[in-house]
Amino acid sequence: MIYMDNAATSWPKPESVWEAVLRVGKTIGANPGRAGHQMAIDAGRAIYNARVAIARLFQFPDPLRVVFTLNATDALNLAIFGLLKPGDHVLTTRLEHNAVARPLYILQHRGVEVTYLDGDDYGRIDPDEIKQNRKANTKALILNHASNVTGAMQDLENIVKAAKALDLLVIVDAAQTAGVFPIQMEAWGIDLLAFPGHKGLLGPQGTGGLCIMPGIDLEPLRYGGTGSQSESELQPLCLPDRFESGTPNTPGIAGLAAGVEYIHQFGQAKIEAHERMLTQQLMEGLAGLKGVRLMGPPIGESRAAVLSLTVDGMEVAEMGFLLDKAFNIAVRTGLHCAPLAHRRSGTFTTGTVRLSPGIFSTETEIKEVVAAITQLVNEANTI
Amino acid sequence: MIYMDNAATSWPKPESVWEAVLRVGKTIGANPGRAGHQMAIDAGRAIYNARVAIARLFQFPDPLRVVFTLNATDALNLAIFGLLKPGDHVLTTRLEHNAVARPLYILQHRGVEVTYLDGDDYGRIDPDEIKQNRKANTKALILNHASNVTGAMQDLENIVKAAKALDLLVIVDAAQTAGVFPIQMEAWGIDLLAFPGHKGLLGPQGTGGLCIMPGIDLEPLRYGGTGSQSESELQPLCLPDRFESGTPNTPGIAGLAAGVEYIHQFGQAKIEAHERMLTQQLMEGLAGLKGVRLMGPPIGESRAAVLSLTVDGMEVAEMGFLLDKAFNIAVRTGLHCAPLAHRRSGTFTTGTVRLSPGIFSTETEIKEVVAAITQLVNEANTI
Structure with a gap:
């Protein structure tokens, strides 16, 4: 998993x-x-x-x-x-x-x-x-x-x-x-x-x-x-x-x-650098996909290792379900106990898919996550 | 211990x-x-x-x-x-x-x-x-x-x-x-x-x-x-x-x-019976000791497995310290976060030594506790 x-x-x-x-x-x-x-x-x-x-x-x-x-x-x-x-x-x-x-x-x-x-x-x-x-x-x-x-x-x-x-x-x-x-x-x-x-x-x-x-x-x-x-x-x-x-x-x-x-x-600085690197890898891997909207500051600006996204034409709950069942990837979907932040980002009614890597996450895992989301997005785009 | x-x-x-x-x-x-x-x-x-x-x-x-x-x-x-x-x-x-x-x-x-x-x-x-x-x-x-x-x-x-x-x-x-x-x-x-x-x-x-x-x-x-x-x-x-x-x-x-x-x-009933038996053993073993005052209902009346006592002429803190250091018996001493109950039992200024056996306590342990307190009380009485 x-x-x-x-x-x-x-x-x-x-x-x-x-x-x-x-x-x-x-x-x-x-x-x-x-x-x-x-x-x-x-x-x-x-x-x-x-x-x-x-x-x-x-x-x-x-x-x-x-x-x-x-x-x-x-x-x-x-x-x-x-x-x-x-x-x-x-x-x-x-x-x-x-x-x-x-x-x-x-x-x-x-x-x-x-x-x-x-x-x-x-x-x-x-x-x-x-x-x-x-x-x-x-x-x-x-x-x-x-x-x-x-x-x-x-x-x-x-x-x-x-x-x-x-x-x-x-x-x-x-x-x-x-x-x-x-x-x-x-x-x-x-x-x-x-x-x-x-x-x-x-x-x-x-x-x-x-x-x-x-x-x-x-x-x-x-x-x-x-x-x-x-x-x-x-x-x-x-x-x-x-x-x-x-x-x-x-x-x-x-x-x-x-x-x-x-x-x-x-080393706290090593943890911060590791999570920054993984988050950037995630953002770069997903940024160009058709219909994918990444929330929050753009690549290069400081951010915590939290990435919320939506995909046009796809329910976030469905996407979370498929990531879990078909790819064994655990993400959180919906509103993340912060309604004002969702209003701010225009996702109050839809929620988001949230990806949050941690200290023990690896580059290989991020590659798999990017590949899985890419596949789901491509399937959604071809329907 | x-x-x-x-x-x-x-x-x-x-x-x-x-x-x-x-x-x-x-x-x-x-x-x-x-x-x-x-x-x-x-x-x-x-x-x-x-x-x-x-x-x-x-x-x-x-x-x-x-x-x-x-x-x-x-x-x-x-x-x-x-x-x-x-x-x-x-x-x-x-x-x-x-x-x-x-x-x-x-x-x-x-x-x-x-x-x-x-x-x-x-x-x-x-x-x-x-x-x-x-x-x-x-x-x-x-x-x-x-x-x-x-x-x-x-x-x-x-x-x-x-x-x-x-x-x-x-x-x-x-x-x-x-x-x-x-x-x-x-x-x-x-x-x-x-x-x-x-x-x-x-x-x-x-x-x-x-x-x-x-x-x-x-x-x-x-x-x-x-x-x-x-x-x-x-x-x-x-x-x-x-x-x-x-x-x-x-x-x-x-x-x-x-x-x-x-x-x-x-079996909850077995736990209750076991703790009742140990508490009674404790009370019977300590009741006759000179200067020992047992708080709470007398033997035979229903009580939780909690026994508070004081010894005339002996500070409860000293007694707890000696039980711990000399006999490796862990008890609690002082006021037990219930000032009104201490007022009720006349131990508001002194506090008590509290003994509370549990499901894994044994008759042998109770015997050792009784022997230790007996020794401390006898020493106090002969000074």
């Missing part, structure tokens, strides 16, 4: 990820931070090691402010509902995933004002647009690093710096870039960074997190047992406990740490 | 649990419900199988209304914040974990009225107390099935039936009983049942859930990508999607299904 759905979750994972899951689950499977016995302490240490690995990856200053969540959506909900209050104004883009768009939609009905920045043809915003749309009550800018529909990448460093110069808080959804593209939280000025553990970071599903810069406080999304300050009716103020109620996914988080370690050993 | 901390998380897990985690993670590691390709469909089916297993265990009518969460705390937060609105009145007990007490404390400040039922000497409430404290605006009763501090069990069937007769909704926290004691959601009338996946259900950490009876709607705790109705700004209404935003912990949930299957094969 050729797996071209890494934008949904990366597969396969490095062998070391599953080894870590098993080692922690089997040998130090206690509940971390809730008892003083050795196995509980070891479990707590495994999680702390993951915090350190994440902090290092994102150049983030305080491992104890790396908060683990169920997934990136959970982290984004914590950031958005935790930060914004009625009367606040927030800037965002038209490329956001529903994990951002739906919480903002709810908050609009609770008195938060939202401005959607248009950006260029591909939804990429620029510093001037932020400046023009900033108001007295503008509290934050919320944007993803790359679109999960078109792969379009924001010029994050310059956007964040511009927003910080205007005293805005910046929330970044790194779902499509974490682990592949460099992100420097402190140097650029990102206040809140949400990441999935199971995509570019190569960890197991059931992991994700939020890095919360020192000085930022949020309302918790969940209240409950934290293993600290058990005597209080109040949620503890100290991090990470304040935002990690209930038993964490200890084996999954240990697997995530192994995934990040794999990235470190492999 | 003798593991006596199963009330925090069960350990070890059945081998089949880790086999399921690996099988799903390695061979069908796609993102469930978000694509039409075969591996995504297989991943979705693995999760559906877990829903069916949970529904069967709790005699719950609709597997699609079994919602998976990060842990039981997450599930309880969804139930409590999702159900209660300003102006509502809710009944609860003094035995609740912070996963219930802290959300209720927050809601009290948002205009929800909370009455704490006193119950008997061990905090166990009875139907009359519900009737006496019910008011015109009483919406729900929230209680755990057994205390994680004292092991005291509520007479759940009769309490739920009484509450239903008064038209109250009933939310049950089954953290200490799920997988060990029978729970009949439909027959008894439980509306919302929150369960951890990693305690009595023998699944991995990072799993838990909420069973939501047909006809009950809740406000979601998280909004975002669901793989369904991607075009809408609104969270879908259909379950489980409405409450499962973001990528689920697919391998963990598959492990949970294997844990429930293990319980089914082993």
Whole structure:
């Protein structure tokens, strides 16, 4: 099987990820931070090691402010509902995933004002647009690093710096870039960074997190047992406990740490170059086909390893079905939980076929994918 | 190592649990419900199988209304914040974990009225107390099935039936009983049942859930990508999607299904009998020791496999430390995230040493635990 759905979750994972899951689950499977016995302490240490690995990856200053969540959506909900209050104004883009768009939609009905920045043809915003749309009550800018529909990448460093110069808080959804593209939280000025553990970071599903810069406080999304300050009716103020109620996914988080370690050993720059090369190969192979429309920025401009396309006269669901059944190629079809991005690219009613190679994808696989799509397109054109 | 901390998380897990985690993670590691390709469909089916297993265990009518969460705390937060609105009145007990007490404390400040039922000497409430404290605006009763501090069990069937007769909704926290004691959601009338996946259900950490009876709607705790109705700004209404935003912990949930299957094969009644026998052995072995105070109901009354104790003249932390270092026995010490229960048992300032045997604990281990505590107590008494 050729797996071209890494934008949904990366597969396969490095062998070391599953080894870590098993080692922690089997040998130090206690509940971390809730008892003083050795196995509980070891479990707590495994999680702390993951915090350190994440902090290092994102150049983030305080491992104890790396908060683990169920997934990136959970982290984004914590950031958005935790930060914004009625009367606040927030800037965002038209490329956001529903994990951002739906919480903002709810908050609009609770008195938060939202401005959607248009950006260029591909939804990429620029510093001037932020400046023009900033108001007295503008509290934050919320944007993803790359679109999960078109792969379009924001010029994050310059956007964040511009927003910080205007005293805005910046929330970044790194779902499509974490682990592949460099992100420097402190140097650029990102206040809140949400990441999935199971995509570019190569960890197991059931992991994700939020890095919360020192000085930022949020309302918790969940209240409950934290293993600290058990005597209080109040949620503890100290991090990470304040935002990690209930038993964490200890084996999954240990697997995530192994995934990040794999990235470190492999070299993030090599991963980025490998995925760029494969994406370009895909685009070059498909660009000339009759009736094929490739979404997002043209070849040569920076993009995440995500390519959405449509074929004139062919339903995307049919194409996905044929790729799966006749060619054993796994892609995602339809709307990719980002309706505004589809409106932007004119695929709101049709959806797209989305191809997303990953770290373990090969040039040979891309050739086969191009050959399969070519064959399907030629057949469609001759009918 | 003798593991006596199963009330925090069960350990070890059945081998089949880790086999399921690996099988799903390695061979069908796609993102469930978000694509039409075969591996995504297989991943979705693995999760559906877990829903069916949970529904069967709790005699719950609709597997699609079994919602998976990060842990039981997450599930309880969804139930409590999702159900209660300003102006509502809710009944609860003094035995609740912070996963219930802290959300209720927050809601009290948002205009929800909370009455704490006193119950008997061990905090166990009875139907009359519900009737006496019910008011015109009483919406729900929230209680755990057994205390994680004292092991005291509520007479759940009769309490739920009484509450239903008064038209109250009933939310049950089954953290200490799920997988060990029978729970009949439909027959008894439980509306919302929150369960951890990693305690009595023998699944991995990072799993838990909420069973939501047909006809009950809740406000979601998280909004975002669901793989369904991607075009809408609104969270879908259909379950489980409405409450499962973001990528689920697919391998963990598959492990949970294997844990429930293990319980089914082993026989829940046998697990209950085994844990009852071990708990009684523990209580009989410790009851006569000078200065030892056992919390909770006396021998012979029903209780979960949780035993909290204090020793006159000995700090609980010191005792836990010595049990760990000198005897290699893992226990939990301190306050167990349930301050009201500690107030009830007079251990609010001191905390307790908590012993919680599990399905894989043995009589030999209990003998060693009793011998170790006897030695420590005798040494303390001779100083």
